[in-house]
Structure formats: C-alpha cells, structure tokens
Amino acid sequence: MDEKAHLNALQEQVETALRACFQGREPRGDIYDAMEYSLLAGGKRVRPVLTLEVCRMCGGDPALAMPFACAVEMIHTYSLIHDDLPCMDDDDLRRGKPTNHKIYGEATAVLAGDGLLTAAFEIALREDSPLPPQRVVAAAACLARAAGAHGMVGGQVLDMAAEGRAVSRYDVEQLQRLKTGALLSAAAEMGCIVAGGTREEQEAVRLYAEKLGMAFQIRDDMLDLEGNEATLGKPIGSDQANEKTTFVSLLGMDGCRALVKKLTDEAVCALSRFGAERSSFLCWLAEALAGREQ
C-alpha cells in the first residue's frame, strides 16, 4: 500500500463531502459563507481520516462513515472559530489566512461556530441513513460527549484558566486530553461504531487515538518552537511569548522527542488485535504525524 497516496485520496474524499454539505442552502447571506470559509480552509483533516479509516479497518464501509467524518470536522472547525475570537485567544491568522471574525465580524463568527456545531449533529443524524438507527444514536452520542463541557469545551475552559500561570504536567496532560484528545478519540470510535465493531475493538481504537492525540499535541508544542512559519501558516514562538506552560517548557525538546516516540509506539501497539495488514495505514499515520513539520 502507498500510504501517502491513500492519505491523499481520503483527504480528497473528505474535501468533496465537506464541499457538498451546504450546497444550495438558504438563507445564503453571510452565514453559510462564513461557515464554509473556515470549514473549507484546508487543514490535515486528521479527524475525518481517522473516522473513515477506522471504519475500514473494523470491516465497515467507509462511505457509511462519511457523515460522521464530516460531523467531527465541523465540530473541530467551530471550536477553532470560537477559540480565535477576541474574547478568547484573539488570533488574527489561522492556517495562513485571516481568522473568521477578521473577515465576517465577531457576531457572524460566533453564529458561524454555532451553525457548524449544530450542522454536525444534523449531518450525523440523517434519517435516510442505511445504518441501523442504534448505531447512528451511539455514534452521534459519542460525538456529543466528546465535544461538550466534560470534553473539548471543558478543555478550552482549562486552557483559558491556565493562561499566564505555571501549571503542572498533570494539568497540561489533562487539558490536552480534553481539548484535543477527546474529539480525536471520538473520531476514531465513531468509525468503529459505524462498522459495528465490538466493545473491545472500540476500546482499542480509543486507546490508539488517545496516544496519537497526546503525541500530536506534544509535536505541536515542539513545532511552535522549532517549526517553519511559512510551512505552519502561523507565527512561531507564541507559546513562549504568552508564557504558556507547554510540554516543551516542562520536558525540554529531547524529553518531548522521546515521549512522542513512546506514545507513537503505544498507539501502534494498541492496534495489534487488528493484524499488521488491516492496521498498516493507521500505524503509518501515527508515525507520519509524529514526524510532521506542520
């Protein structure tokens, strides 16, 4: 298998599906434009790729997982729009482009986020789905749990509370688990649920995504210090400027590198029950994200 080509193919399928989500929707006005501006702004599409590929690995039809893949990307996108708001992180750039509120104004940016969050459940709950309805309920419930106040929203609360003060490694890990880990895990678990995987399989892909998510965040912190601004599409050094406690400030660069390797090995290990062939792409993906430059 040419993993890079497979990743590109999955990413293209996701782009096509996301572009189709709001086609022909009324009232057009600014709201759907604002929603699509951020939804179609590129990015690695890690979450939807996880949903589709976990579904395939667990013996399901990835096409049936696509609504959930789009849903999780919508949740991720809305969280970026709201996080960038002046009353939150007050960021002007995201993926090298002006942030949503810089283009559409604050009010529309708040509403575009609300619209995407709601649309995620609308697309996940399509009544014409050929899936057994209990799987639809289970997958959408998994997404809601991960996105809410004891998941991603709770993580953003901790992130704001941590600003400008020293926090422990436990705090940083807990913050990451909620803010980015929960949604990555849900992305993977939904793929397994759509495929009709067992509890044990769901637990295994959750563990994989948890380890991958933690490694991903540590790599993010490393790139904020040693990355290339042009490649990243955002200024580097912002964590240090904001006196933010990160994995780098806690463990140093060498410590981070070692931990990323350990977590990536653990992620790969979590998939052993699926066999080397079926899990090969997801194992490659974990390694690829661990060594990424953007």
Next chain:
Amino acid sequence: MDEKAHLNALQEQVETALRACFQGREPRGDIYDAMEYSLLAGGKRVRPVLTLEVCRMCGGDPALAMPFACAVEMIHTYSLIHDDLPCMDDDDLRRGKPTNHKIYGEATAVLAGDGLLTAAFEIALREDSPLPPQRVVAAAACLARAAGAHGMVGGQVLDMAAEGRAVSRYDVEQLQRLKTGALLSAAAEMGCIVAGGTREEQEAVRLYAEKLGMAFQIRDDMLDLEGNEATLGKPIGSDQANEKTTFVSLLGMDGCRALVKKLTDEAVCALSRFGAERSSFLCWLAEALAGREQ
C-alpha cells in the same frame, strides 16, 4: 382540568429535570456553573412544556419525552446567552438578572453557550433510552434542523442584518419564523415523534406551534411597548429606541391585537383532529400565551 395547575406541575417537572442534568459533573470550575446560571434562571419553559404535553396528547408517555424537553430548553438558553453577548445585542439584563457574560465574562459565556448546545444533543441521544432508536434519531434530527443555520441561527443572522434599517412585513415574519418559530415547532414535533404519532399528527402539531409562535412574537413586540418593566424583568421601549421594525411598528397595536387573536384561533383549530378533551390544555395554553403580561 385545572389548566393553570397542570401548567405549574409541568413547569416543576421541567425544573427538576433541568436541575438534575449537570449534577455531579466534572470539571466543575466555572463552566457548569455558567451553564446552570442561565439554564436555571427561570422563564416560562414554553418549549419543554410543549414537548411534554404534545407527547401526552398524541398518546405517548411524557416521561419518555423529558430528555427532548430538556434538550430544547438548553438550545433556547444557549441562544439567549450568545444573543446577549457584547458583539451581538449587548444586553446587560435577562429575566431581571445580569446576563451570563456580565457574571462570568465573555469567554466563559461563549463556552457556556457551546456547552449547552452540545449538552442538548448529549441528553437527547442517551443510549439507555427505552424508545425505539429510530424515534430518537428522528427527534434529535428535528431539533438539529430547527436550531441550525436555516432555522434559529439563520433567524439571528437576519435579526442582526435588519438592525437599524426599515424591513418589510414579509422580512419580519420570515425572521420570526426562523428565530423563534422553528424551535417552538421542533419542541412540539419532538413530542409527537416520541409518542410515535403519524405524519399527519406531526404536521398538525407543527402548524399549531407555528401559529402559536407567531402570536407569541407579536405579543412580545406589544409587551415591549405596553408591558410592565417589573413584571417583564427587562426594560421596555427598547425596540423603539433601537428603531427596530416590529409587528407593532408595522401593524399598530390594534392590528397586532386582531392578528394575535386570529393566529390563536388558527392554532386551536389545527388541533381539532385530536378532539376537544385531549387537546384542551394546549388550546388553553395558546389562549393564555396570547393574553400574557410577561
């Protein structure tokens, strides 16, 4: 039937259920406090009452509709929190109390809204529900459609666009249909879906809620001019001060009074298929809301 007593009983059941929603939830911090501050700030609970009572009228068990009743009230509450933000309507008071961002700050208010919107789907999609899963999917999908960018969120977009400029009666009606009508209709429809009502029954309760919702909004506009500030818990005359086009500015007080009566009659008429006895409370409710002072 003592309708006033029945309404009070339903409202109390809703309060109890809402109070239980986030009990014992972690991480506590500000987020659940902020969510509960607005969720438990009182109000008429019109939407959840509709869900419970329509369920009963359609022959279902209202207890099974309670998760959806709580969900629709959470969506309504999140929309109030976000609408009150400085970048939106910039309101300091809501139901006689400081608005969410006045107490918790803007960032937490945005997140409390996001948390409530997400929690609505979490509670609607409880996997231990004894309902057939296809009804859970249908009811939650109905809620998502009504709350999103071509429903409530779209209505708020139109509302902002209408500010400070003259708009037609068609525009005002369209705005109301999306901003408050869509969610009221979903509240009623979900009750019917939970009860396993027919398509025709669902259509009838949707029509009832649409008429009731329009009458409700016109009454709202009237109260903004002739209401009592202490009873309303908010300052009156704000529409006029903001040069807002309302039903009162379009039709005058007498025209509004006549239209509220007409719409209320039509709402009552829409329930005729259910018979006078089963629909008596909802007919009374339409009349009571049409004549309300707050």
